[in-house]
Amino acid sequence: MIIRIMGEGQYRAPDAILEDLNAIDNRIVELVEKGDREGFRNELLRMVSLVRERCEPLDVAEITESDLILPPPDLTFEEARGIFRGQGLIED
Amino acid sequence: MGLLDRMGTIVKSKMSRIMDRMEDPREVLDYSYEKQLELLQNVKRGIAEVATSKKRLELQRARLAQSAEQLEGKARESLSAGREDLARQALERKVSLQNQIETLDSQIAELDREEQKLIAVETRLSTKIETLRARKEAIKAQYSAAEAQVKVTESVTGISEELADVGLAIQRAEEKTEGMKARAAALDDLLEKGALEDYTGGDALDRELSKIKASGAVEAELARLRGETK
Numbered sequence: 188m189i190i191r192i193m194g195e196g197q198y199r200a201p202d203a204i205l206e207d208l209n210a211i212d213n214r215i216v217e218l219v220e221k222g223d224r225e226g227f228r229n230e231l232l233r234m235v236s237l238v239r240e241r242c243e244p245l246d247v248a249e250i251t252e253s254d255l256i257l258p259p260p261d262l263t264f265e266e267a268r269g270i271f272r273g274q275g276l277i278e279d
Numbered sequence: 280m281g282l283l284d285r286m287g288t289i290v291k292s293k294m295s296r297i298m299d300r301m302e303d304p305r306e307v308l309d310y311s312y313e314k315q316l317e318l319l320q321n322v323k324r325g326i327a328e329v330a331t332s333k334k335r336l337e338l339q340r341a342r343l344a345q346s347a348e349q350l351e352g353k354a355r356e357s358l359s360a361g362r363e364d365l366a367r368q369a370l371e372r373k374v375s376l377q378n379q380i381e382t383l384d385s386q387i388a389e390l391d392r393e394e395q396k397l398i399a400v401e402t403r404l405s406t407k408i409e410t411l412r413a414r415k416e417a418i419k420a421q422y423s424a425a426e427a428q429v430k431v432t433e434s435v436t437g438i439s440e441e442l443a444d445v446g447l448a449i450q451r452a453e454e455k456t457e458g459m460k461a462r463a464a465a466l467d468d469l470l471e472k473g474a475l476e477d478y479t480g481g482d483a484l485d486r487e488l489s490k491i492k493a494s495g496a497v498e499a500e501l502a503r504l505r506g507e508t509k
Contacts, residue, residue, distance in 0.1 A: 191440065193286070194396060194448040196403055212281035219282075247406040250414075250437035256287045259451065270285050 189245065190238050191253040192260065198242035200255075207237060208255070219271055224264045231267075235260040293446070294439035305419045305431065311438040312415060315408045318445045322401045325452045326394060332456050333390040335463050340383045342470065347376045353484060360491040369484060379466075386459055393452050400448050407441055 190200045211234045218226040235257060245251070258267070297314070298307055350373040357365035411434075418431050 191444065193290075193444055194400065194451075208283065209281070212283045215282050247403050248410045250407060250410060250434050250441070252433065252436040252440055255283060256290050256440075258282060258286045259447070267282065270282065270289065 188254040189251060190242060190255045190257065192235055192238060192257045194259040196247065197245040197249075197251070197253055198238055199245055200238065200242040204237065204241055205255070208234060211237070215267070216271070219264070219267050227264055227267060231258070231262060232260060290440060290443045293443040294436060297439045297442060298435060307435045308411075308415045308419060308431065308438075311435065311442060312408070312411050314442055315404060315411065315438070315445075318442065318449065319401065319404050319408060321449050322397055322404060322445065325449050325456075326397045326401065328456050329390055329394045329397060329452060332459050332463065333387055333394065335467075336383050336387050336390065336459070339463065339466055339470070340380055340387065343376050343380050343383070347373050347380065350376070353488060356488055357491075360488075360495070362487070362491065365484060365487050386462070389455070390459060393455055396448065397452055400445055404441075404445055407438070411438060 188200050188202055188205070189197055190204075191197045211230050215227060215230050215234070218230060238257060258270070297311070350369045354366040354369035354373070357363070357369060414434070418434060421430070
C-alpha cells in the first residue's frame, strides 16, 4: 500500500503496518478527546516514525494516489481538534 | 472515525474540488500542471518569506545580545567601584534580556525548520513537475485507449493529492511566518521606543556610574594637587 505523510512525501508500506497504525490512531482519538496534548504529540510522532522506519520512500518521480494519508508530523493539538470537529485543515 | 480517516477525507475532498473543475481528465492534466507551476512559485516565495523573517529575528537577537554584553560590563564597573547594588541592577536587566534572547532563539530555530521543510517540498515538487511535463502529452495522446484512461485517472488523482499536500504545506508555513512577523514587529516597536535603553538602564545606571567615575577623577585630581602643594 502507498502511504503519504503530509508535507513529507509518499512511502511504499507493507499491508501489515495498517494494524499498528490503526492502534495508534485509536489512541490519538482518545487523547484528543481527553485533551492530553503531550500524549497526542508522542503518539503522532510514533505514528510518523513507524512509517519512516518501516516503509520505503517512493521514488519522487512517481505520481500515484495514496491509500492512507498521515497528517503533517508537526500538526498542532488545536489543528487535530479542528479536524475532529470536522473543520477542514486546507483552505479552498 | 480516526485521525487517519479524517485526514484522508480532507485531502480527498480537496482533490475532488480540483478534479470537478474539468469534465475531461486531459484538461485536468493541463490544469494540474499549471497549478503545480503556480504552487512552485508560492513555495519559492514562502522560502524567501521565511528567510526574511528569520533574518529579522537574528538581527534583533544580535542587538539584544550586544546590550546584554554592555550590561555585563556595567555590572563589572559597578562592582569594582564597590557598588554591589548597581551591579545587581545591571545583572537583573541582563537576565531579563537573556530570557528574550532565548525566546528569539527558539523562534529562529522554528523558522529554520520551516525553511528546511519548504526547501524539501520545493525539490519534490520540481521533480513532480518535470515528470508530469515529460509524460502529460504522451498520456493525453493515448487517452482514447481504455488502459490509457485508467492511467490518466491515476495520474490525475496522484497529482491532485500532491497539490493538496503542497497547498497545505505552504498554507501552514504562511500561518507560522505571519505569527512570527507580528511578534517581531512588536519587538521592533519596543526597541524603537527605547525600551531597550530602559533595559540597559541607559539613564539611571549610567548616571550613577559616571558619578562614580567622576568622583574617582576628582579624588585623583585632589591627590595630585596635594602632591604639588607639599
